[in-house]
Amino acid sequence: MPYTRPARPPPEEASLQGSELAHEIVDVLVDRQAEDVVLLDMTSLSVFADYFVIATVDNPRQARAVVDAVEAHVLADGRSRPKVEGAADSSWILVDLGEGIFVHVFTEDSRAFYNLEGLWNRAQEVVRVQ
Template identity: 35%
Template sequence: MESLQLATAIAKVLDKKKASDVKVLKVRDLTVLTDYFVIATGTSSTHVKSLAEEVEFQLGEQGVKPLRTEGYDSKNWILLDFGTVIVHVFYPEARSFYDLEHLWADAEPVDVKFEEDETDAQ
């Protein structure tokens, strides 16, 4: 799966599972770590965990597994590393504290059309 396609698919899974403030940032030109960050917020530690698990499950169904995962124990910030896409699922206070959007302010935001966006357009 191509990296933009993967990032978009992940963002849509997170949105469908009711994550808030889902963002995709293109960081390819800023770092050698990855091509895209997908950042989302859960409403509780349980929601954060279920969001990350849903991403793993949905992509696993397509044969795509993360290379590494971090943060399942704390459930404040779960990171899923898919190589070309790194997913950050935050508890609200952790997202505010780490403020990745500010840290990576030079990243190019990617406009993802979510299901409600598509139905609103009709």
């Protein structure tokens, strides 16, 4: 039986769905005590990403707990399992939600070192929760 790709929603609808999910992820991160959570709209700057969600945690253990909560939220919403890059003891874990939304969970030192907000400083900041 041949594989049939599911129909994609129109671009404006896909963008709205992505925006809603990105905002939900911000809420999940804040609920899990992540700090300085930022949602960046990347649509005008990137062909691979619509949104970056960036958050700071105290240590790699908290990072893993935050990522687990993001995964659980996405799966509970009936979406496919996100792709996760970064070891359990890593200071930066990347979660690709597969819909143009990338979640970056950093320890404070790693966030300062990689400075994604500086690199993508032309991105529109949609939300910032201190």
